[in-house]
Amino acid sequence: MGSPGRVTTPRAWEPRSKHCSELGEVAAYVPDLLLSEDLKQESRCVENFHGVLLFADVSGFTALTEKFSQSINLDQGADEVAQTLNRYMGDILEELLAFGGDVLKFAGDAVLVLWRVRQTQLRDTVGLVLQCSQQIQAKHGTRDTDVGLKLRLKIGISAGHMSFLTVGDKQEQRFLIVGQAVGDVWQAQNLASAGDVILSAGCWELCNQSRVKAKCLKGRKAAVKVTGVERMSLSEREDISSKVARARLSSCSPQQPGVLRPAITLAPRRALGKLLRKYLPATVLRKLDDGQPLEYLSELRPVTCLFVKLQFAARVNLTHIFKAIQDSSVLMSEILRPHKGEINKISMFDKGCTFLCVFGLPGQKVPCESVHALESAVKISRACLSRPRKIEAVSVGVTSGTVFCGVVGHRVRHEYTVMGQKVNLAARLMEHYPGVVSCDAATYAASRLPRSYFRELPEAKMKGVVDPGTVYQYLGISEKPVLGTGVPKARSEYSPLLGREKELALFESHLNAYVARKESHILAFEGAIGSGKSHLFSELACLGQAAGHRVVAVELTELNQRQVFSAVHMVLAMAMGLQACKSCSARQLVLQEKLRGLMEESSYCLLNVPFLVKFPLSEQVSKMSGAQRTVELESIFKKVLQKTVEEDVALFFIDNAQYIDPTSWAAMSHVLRDVPIFLVVGFAPGHCGRERLCKAAADIVKLQQTTYVQLEELQPAAVVQKACHDLGVVSVPRDLETFLMQRSYGIPYYCEELLSYLRRHDLLLFQQQRKQEKAEAKWENLFTAQSEVWLGRGFPCRWPLGRAEQRLGVLLALRGAAVPLWREVAVEEKRRSLALS
Structure with missing residues (x-):
């Protein structure tokens, strides 16, 4: 057992127990409730029972996480965070487990514990839980840390009827507890201050009040603050504990001396092991399969957090709620998986169900992570509201930043979780901006999406958040083109390109050949994010300009992939100088000047949508089908490029070419056959494989006049x-x-x-x-x-x-x-x- 004082022990957990079995390693991530005979079958998704709930919340840990996240060595900072929290949490959990509690869930730096009993045993069990709570507060209510911050504990207790719900699909399963007692324990914990033990109103009525000293908080029928508890005799405690243990241990191995939790001694059972693995995150399963220590899972890691709340109607029965949560869980998983996001936690308190989703966990990092998160948030909101399941509103908060990701708890019962200031902020945004997808300034900036896709939200005072910064509502990616985007970064005179002499020589060689023969050539570079690909592009563009050639350069983002002819329109806009035009009338004048003699004036209205102009709709165009308009736009593209290369040697640069939309690839493949252009494109790794590119793009990459180069790491x-x-x-x-x-x-x-x-x-x-x-x-x-x-x-x-x-x-x-x-x-x-x- 731990005791108040400074945390100086270097490791939070003792080495793996000799009693722990292979199945026990998996069982350590799930509660005993999942192992009971009546719940472990996949076909059984709902179970009703009675019990006592305890919600223990550690305050001060977010500040500790933020302090360590500033460490020069993030690996060591993560280890400090894990050791400090798990040393403290481990002491608390040992007490809870010793009193027969079943640790249901970890909610960041808080824990939800259940004593499942018959209805007739609730009164005695509440007394047992109160004795446990008083003992924990006396021993571990406050803990000093080595960095000068204090960890404090507050506890809420409730009791009554509740339901166990299993949701998910064939790949992933999750569980949650639903019922009045769940909402009551959440409210009781919210009423508590550091060092307090609060009983819900229903729990106060159930308990033996003659043995409890309490102070009313809000009237006779409201929650109470416990100020003292008459100590149980040893025989009384053992009698109540044995009744609790009988239900808890129904499917576990018999209690063994020295084993705090019998579930970790479970003998190998293939069917049960396969079922339990569905409740574990992929990150944990990889570590378990590799036999790596739990400590290797802990890190301070930049991620994007997404908190979703489903708000149900006031008068909706549990059957509809269960169905809505199940449907929403499956929908979210289907939306998140392609974007490498995953559901980390699901909980239900009061009248809403919350999901914590995370992007950027180990093995799941992708480019444009914030865009993936924002788009997933919009899709989740729309998909959940479209189902007729009594969901009144969907609120989503999205934040980006460094958080603690790792295993929290005790050696015999723990979970993989994420926590930190950014996780808390996402939850606050979800609560204070209902019915919308809101995000913090960091997510807004990281997305690099046009400002028109966002709306600034009014300030709101949020508990525990001193300065949230500007908060935005994300409106979603529009299919309408946005002018003024796609301009690549200018070359910096103070950042010379280093270590790319071979690439520069290759560019000059092919450029000289193009100038001499005027035959199309494509120079394709593949480089990892951060490899300096964009820096190389700006250097090559400067070399082209220095040689007296015209350069047309664009930089694409993921949103371009979702807009028809987006890349073609951006190249055309840049080639004709439309990016500099500030008004619709200015763009119309430029278009009329540049296209004079290339197309009929009656066809100018075809340019209204892509270039945000307002030429009058002609009768000729109004009669065109969609396919005819596409052909005509491709013809305009070809003519503009032909005129551009005839007037001068023009070099075209497209950075992040993996985001070229399929229609633009098709148009480019047609143009390359007839117009001799010099094109430089850049890809991110993995996007040039044939299975990832559309047919037109794959054909272009395989052309004889295409030179493909992989950027190597610097020497x-x-x-x-x-x-x-x-x-x-x-x-x-x-x-x-x-x-x-x-x-x-x-x-x-x-x-x-x-x-x-x-x-x-x-x-x-x-x-x-x-x-x-x-x-x-x-x-x-x-x-x-x-x-x-x-x-x-x-x-x-x-x-x-x-x-x-x-x-x-x-x-x-x-x-x-x-x-x-x-x-x-x-x-x-x-x-x-x-x-x-």
């Missing part, structure tokens, strides 16, 4: 060169080189983020280079006149004291394997002079 020399440039130094130590290569894998973006993180946390310190010194000074030179100081996050360092110039920045600290590495970094003379001035 060590280029990584060092980049580090020197980004830091403004002339050299870096070998330890930093090794650190960057091991952590960045040669990906430029990762290298930038690592360096940015080191600088942001004051762990990069610079030593000025004296003329007589070599590029990398010797470590011994730092210890001439020295004085110890504390730097950054508690790392001790020494440097020579003297003039201000000598204190400019001295050492580099890297925190790897929990051992700081110290070396010198020489600062570029010009940078040093600017800093001093």
